Amino acid sequence: MVDGGREPRFEIRFCAAEGGVRIAYGTVGNGPLLIVPPGWISHLELLWQDPAVRAFLLPLAAHRTVVLYDKPGCGLSDAWPCRQTVDTNVQVLQTVADHLRQERFDLLGISTAAAASLAFAARYPERVGRLIVYGGYADGRQVASPQVREAVLGLVRAHWGLGSDVLADIFMADAAADAKAHFARLQQGTATAEFACELLEQCYEACVEDQLDRVVTPTLVLHRRGDRAIPYRLGRDLAARIPGAQLVTLPGRSHFAWAGDSASVVRAVLEYLGENAGPPERHGPPSTDDVLTPRQLQVAALVADGLSNRQIGRRLGIKERSAEGHVERIRQRLDVRSRTQIAAWWARRDR
DSSP states (O other), X not given: OOSTTSSOOOEEEEEEOGGGOEEEEEEESSSSEEEEXXXXXXXXXXXXXXXXXXXXXXXXXXXXXXXXXXOTTSTTSOOOSSOOOHHHHHHHHHHHHHHTTOSSEEEEEETTHHHHHHHHHHHOGGGEEEEEEESOOSBGGGSSOHHHHHHHHHHHHHOHHHHHHHHHHHHTTTSOHHHHHHHHHHHHHHOOHHHHHHHHHHHHHOBOGGGGGGOOSOEEEEEETTOSSSOHHHHHHHHHHSTTOEEEEEOOSOSSTTSSSHHHHHHHHHXXXXXXXXXXXXXXXXXXXXXXXXXXXXXXXXXHTTOOHHHHXXXXXXXXXXXXXXXXXXXXXXXXXXXXXXXXXXXXXXO
């Protein structure tokens, strides 16, 4: 699947889990495998249509083969025959990894996917090279009070449209209105109100506290201090319970890694994976791609999508003047004169 030839190919395929349930997965990039399990809900096609999501994933894909997949019953994947649990999520993760014939890989568990990633690492330590959890928690019952949980579930069940808007505001506090609207559409296009409630209940019920002391994989815990969906104290507690885990606190209020200052998340992930913040080492003649930082690659992608400096600033949670500065530095580093030439460079870079 190619987005107008502008970006690396995002390829969607299928593999079979227990009982013949088809799981949709997508890959982008080159290099060692980095599996990013789905959080609450997912839809590969709709996610990839979001410039902010692509701007978050593409710098990672410059160093790794990034693998995403849809949770059973979501997006392009078949429904699971019974209620899903952490054990189900671990089983599906194992299915995807086995299908890709990868005995050892790195894991990036974002949001509610942190629980499944931690459980997988605890049960199969020989298969995980490095584990990174962002915005995660050990016990879903600690995410919100029983009253708040019931209010959220009741709103989603009673009015999925309004519920998806409220959840977008919670999950993407620092994002622009159009990014929130896209996520609201993704939620409604991925699951019915009843199935969304079922998966939300699973998030609130997920608990891996009793498995944390068995996580021997080198682990990085990332959490934004002002996270409105998963309180920072849960990330800090998570890091304290995992033997030898490293905690990195990031600024911001948005829960999703691609909302707000996503470049700081990308930088922390790449550094922990042993990569430079810039593009990977290449053999042969140097490429113009080598001169751009992860943030500049994000901005270049948004320029290629036709966004103005103001829109780029809103999408990335930075000031318009900062976006303007990034565009100017990109222009200078690529030795081009216009935004059109930046977009043309972006279109050529992976052909």
